[in-house]
Amino acid sequence: MLKTLKSFDLKDKRVLIRVDFNVPVENDRVVDDFRIRAALPTIQYCLNEGSKVILMSHSGRPNGIVEQNLSLMPAGEKLADLLEMPIKFSNDCISEDAHDVTLGLRAGEIHLLENLRFHIEENKNDRNFSINLAKHGQVFINDAFGTVHRSHASNVGVTKYFNQKGMGFLIEKELEFLDKAMENPKKPLTVIIGGAKIDSKIDLINRFIQIADQIIIGGGMAFTFLKAKGKDIGKSLLDPSMISEAKKILANARGKTNLIFPKDFICAKSMKAKRTSIRNANEIPSDLMGLDIGPKSIDEFSKIILNSGTILWNGPMGVFEVDGFHMGTEEIAKIISEVTKSGSITIIGGGDSAAAIKKFEMTSNFSHISTGGGSSLSLLSGNTMPAIYALEI
Numbered sequence: 001m002l003k004t005l006k007s008f009d010l011k012d013k014r015v016l017i018r019v020d021f022n023v024p025v026e027n028d029r030v031v032d033d034f035r036i037r038a039a040l041p042t043i044q045y046c047l048n049e050g051s052k053v054i055l056m057s058h059s060g061r062p063n064g065i066v067e068q069n070l071s072l073m074p075a076g077e078k079l080a081d082l083l084e085m086p087i088k089f090s091n092d093c094i095s096e097d098a099h100d101v102t103l104g105l106r107a108g109e110i111h112l113l114e115n116l117r118f119h120i121e122e123n124k125n126d127r128n129f130s131i132n133l134a135k136h137g138q139v140f141i142n143d144a145f146g147t148v149h150r151s152h153a154s155n156v157g158v159t160k161y162f163n164q165k166g167m168g169f170l171i172e173k174e175l176e177f178l179d180k181a182m183e184n185p186k187k188p189l190t191v192i193i194g195g196a197k198i199d200s201k202i203d204l205i206n207r208f209i210q211i212a213d214q215i216i217i218g219g220g221m222a223f224t225f226l227k228a229k230g231k232d233i234g235k236s237l238l239d240p241s242m243i244s245e246a247k248k249i250l251a252n253a254r255g256k257t258n259l260i261f262p263k264d265f266i267c268a269k270s271m272k273a274k275r276t277s278i279r280n281a282n283e284i285p286s287d288l289m290g291l292d293i294g295p296k297s298i299d300e301f302s303k304i305i306l307n308s309g310t311i312l313w314n315g316p317m318g319v320f321e322v323d324g325f326h327m328g329t330e331e332i333a334k335i336i337s338e339v340t341k342s343g344s345i346t347i348i349g350g351g352d353s354a355a356a357i358k359k360f361e362m363t364s365n366f367s368h369i370s371t372g373g374g375s376s377l378s379l380l381s382g383n384t385m386p387a388i389y390a391l392e393i
Contacts, residue, residue, distance in 0.1 A: 016137025064120025143168025292318025
């Protein structure tokens with residue numbers, strides 16, 4: 001059984017919360033606070049309940065080396081701004097000074113620990129490191145959904161040293177949409193899968209072949225499937241090692257779900273080329289590459305989305321970061337936004353899809369936007385989440 005945040009008496013307790021403050025920083029300032037804002041409901045609830053809050057997170061991949069550009073200080077400053085209150089900060093998450101600061105906390109105060117990954121023991125799920133982290137709290141709450149597919153000291157190791165442990169509001173919400181909503185989705189269920197890499201999406205596709213009414217496949221990964229179907233894809237992105245896997249998926253889907261591929265593409269000689277043309281999916285010249293879905297594809301995908309009860313979207317339709325090849329992703333985002341207003345359940349699976357939504361300034365237009373790309377992909381694929389399992393009582 002998983003315990004939720006409201007299951008605990010938090011008054012005057014030291015609550016150690018694993019958050020995900022792995023956010024982009026430029027010139028010592030946070031430039032995207034989406035993940036910090038996502039953690040606010042859990043933090044604010046603990047403060048309102050009269051607890052002493054200790055926050056721990058990672059930033060980047062320093063591999064045990066202290067890199068000042070990966071310090072959590074800017075995240076702490078952003079958090080202080082959002083909460084309109086001062087917070088305490090320790091330069092080492094397990095130092096004697098850090099433990100002293102924690103022990104000296106008063107109810108309603110926050111102590112943020114420095115980047116966990118400045119210690120190599122974090123990724124190794126080291127026992128002694130876990131024990132030292134656990135000393136900070138009396139209650140452990142995991143609210144870092146972005147790392148639940150990893151088995152690290154701060155999300156798995158520490159749980160052995162807490163009788164009171166559970167999940168925060170963010171993880172509870174993520175599980176509600178990504179797990180429970182998929183068990184009994186409002187029909188028809190449409191899954192939209194894009195992005196460049198096919199290998200990371202194989203498990204996801206295979207799972208939803210059994211569940212979805214239709215699966216739309218766009219982005220760079222579509223070309224491996226089109227090649228497997230004998231289509232001419234020109235210089236478009238191709239993973240030759242996955243062609244046989246693509247053929248298996250095509251065969252497995254027959255009679256189970258409808259696999260839908262783009263009918264046309266916006267093509268160019270390179271991503272930097274200014275001259276583009278629209279080409280049918282089976283007629284891409286040898287000197288051109290497909291970099292976005294075309295108008296026919298947008299029209300077909302939009303009609304399917306408009307008639308869907310649940311839409312799960314993971315991966316962009318093109319190179320949305322480059323102006324001129326963003327239109328397919330933006331138009332799909334707009335139509336999904338429209339059906340959300342009409343009552344459809346719309347779930348954005350984190351990663352590049354979430355990044356695209358932010359670029360188009362549409363983050364409030366969907367039922368749920370996941371904070372964890374890798375975690376959401378793994379959970380939706382039906383894999384066991386180590387950090388969720390570790391919270392089981």
